[in-house]
Amino acid sequence: MPQIPSPQITHICCIGAGYVGGPTSAIISQNCPSIKVTVVDTDAKRISAWNSPAALPIYEPGLEAIIRNQLNINLFFSTDIDKAIAESQLIFIAVNTPPLEIIDTDCSGRRRGAGADLSAVMECAQRIARVSTSSKIIVEKSTVPCGTSHEVGDILQKYARSGVQFQVLSNPEFLSEGTAVRDLQHPDRVIIGSALQTASEAQEHLKYIYKHWVPADRIITMSQWSAELTKLASNALLAQRVSSINSLSALCESLGADIKEVARGCGADSRIGGDFLRASLGFGGSCFHKDLSSLVWLCDSLRLTPVADYWHQVLLMNEFQTSRFAQRILSTINVRGARIACLGFAFKEGTGDARNTPATRVCRELLTAGARLSVYDPKVPADHILSMLTEEAVESTAANSARVDVGYNCVSVCSRALEAIEGAQAVVVLTAWPEFRCINWEQALQTMPALAHIFDGQAMLDHEYLQKLGFQVVSMGK
Numbered sequence: 001m002p003q004i005p006s007p008q009i010t011h012i013c014c015i016g017a018g019y020v021g022g023p024t025s026a027i028i029s030q031n032c033p034s035i036k037v038t039v040v041d042t043d044a045k046r047i048s049a050w051n052s053p054a055a056l057p058i059y060e061p062g063l064e065a066i067i068r069n070q071l072n073i074n075l076f077f078s079t080d081i082d083k084a085i086a087e088s089q090l091i092f093i094a095v096n097t098p099p100l101e102i103i104d105t106d107c108s109g110r111r112r113g114a115g116a117d118l119s120a121v122m123e124c125a126q127r128i129a130r131v132s133t134s135s136k137i138i139v140e141k142s143t144v145p146c147g148t149s150h151e152v153g154d155i156l157q158k159y160a161r162s163g164v165q166f167q168v169l170s171n172p173e174f175l176s177e178g179t180a181v182r183d184l185q186h187p188d189r190v191i192i193g194s195a196l197q198t199a200s201e202a203q204e205h206l207k208y209i210y211k212h213w214v215p216a217d218r219i220i221t222m223s224q225w226s227a228e229l230t231k232l233a234s235n236a237l238l239a240q241r242v243s244s245i246n247s248l249s250a251l252c253e254s255l256g257a258d259i260k261e262v263a264r265g266c267g268a269d270s271r272i273g274g275d276f277l278r279a280s281l282g283f284g285g286s287c288f289h290k291d292l293s294s295l296v297w298l299c300d301s302l303r304l305t306p307v308a309d310y311w312h313q314v315l316l317m318n319e320f321q322t323s324r325f326a327q328r329i330l331s332t333i334n335v336r337g338a339r340i341a342c343l344g345f346a347f348k349e350g351t352g353d354a355r356n357t358p359a360t361r362v363c364r365e366l367l368t369a370g371a372r373l374s375v376y377d378p379k380v381p382a383d384h385i386l387s388m389l390t391e392e393a394v395e396s397t398a399a400n401s402a403r404v405d406v407g408y409n410c411v412s413v414c415s416r417a418l419e420a421i422e423g424a425q426a427v428v429v430l431t432a433w434p435e436f437r438c439i440n441w442e443q444a445l446q447t448m449p450a451l452a453h454i455f456d457g458q459a460m461l462d463h464e465y466l467q468k469l470g471f472q473v474v475s476m477g478k
Ligand SMILES: NC(=O)c1ccc[n+]([C@@H]2O[C@H](COP(=O)([O-])OP(=O)(O)OC[C@H]3O[C@@H](n4cnc5c(N)ncnc54)[C@H](O)[C@@H]3O)[C@@H](O)[C@H]2O)c1
Pocket: 015, 016, 017, 018, 019, 020, 021, 040, 041, 042, 043, 046, 094, 095, 096, 097, 120, 121, 123, 124, 141, 142, 143, 144, 173, 174, 175, 176, 177, 286, 287
């Protein structure tokens, strides 16, 4: 049995200062004042931003206050990865694990989905092994395909210095962007997976950290394989609910039913529950697509074609939903030469993350049809929006306001919703930011031409009120 530092953990580090590594480390440092937490990353710009609480590299409600309280007390951000590894008894790996290849949407049963690119995880494992002069616990926080912790263990063993041993635990993260602080502070569960034969000691050390704030009955231990699959399965089940309600929204539009009423009626059944039953443009972000395609890839690898087909359909339904919303706009109004206000760009409300956002697809379809877009999002930086909508390198002209011309198309990013709406022929709601409900729609209408349309891709506005004001309203699922 490897020698594990005892009796308590005093130094930990997290490799990867992203949407997971940053908030997770902040919550640990807040709840474990006797533990020094160092977050390291190869991206010096990102580390520098974490060291400036007024300009954090990510937006999460409540995070800034925690960083301000803990920074340089027991929470440190650094690019000195080797030093942090050397002094830590327990190391989280929270680096990115993007999909390896584009998903093939062919339904013929041929291989589709995508394995995850584990190069960053494996690079970390090698580095830890080369640098470490004492035994350590390595905690896999990144989302990875089943079996990765065994591979990480093999690499650690291969490159370890003599006498140094490692135990690998799988501790997948379930936080949701936009509510990360709440999710980490009050997790529904913490999963700790480990190889059964070496389970107990390393598990106890990780449990020791979590028990500072998580009730013991919410800490679930299991095998590494089960832990890794639980993460993929959880995201697949959530994505499946989104695709299920979205498929029904298409039916509602054809039947004349209202998806909000249907979702409410279904969600009232305690066996079903109301969460994740809101019709929308479809899911986005860095996780659902990637984890579903990883699951599909895994099923195909194991020749479980009907199972792969089943989960693949969740992805296809998601693409159908986004695309049919864009088509609905195009079949309702002539957008060529028209200015369209796009409200929201983040993949969901509460975050500035626009990775894989359905907004890109809708915006691109509108641009291709000849529209000019004025985009407003409260948190996504202007240069991110522009770079995602154009192939050109662009520079932001002001803090949150920029303009770029793409041939006959035009995209401008505005710093207020009313600024984006002024003079637009139609408004398209792309992200469910609550502030869109509070827009002064009466004032907005006065700045728009006659026959102003609102396309509510998030089914979130008060449609009756908007219609009374004089808007033509087209909503998802209605
Ligand atoms: N974002 C989420 O909501 C979420 C939720 C649960 C799980 N996850 C999983 O957690 C992992 C991290 O996701 P994220 O959103 O935080 O990613 P991210 O892209 O925001 O951050 C990853 C960070 O790792 C750094 N990095 C990459 N390779 C490195 C290396 N070799 N050494 C040091 N640093 C390195 C990058 O510079 C980057 O800052 C992924 O596997 C993801 O699937 C993400």
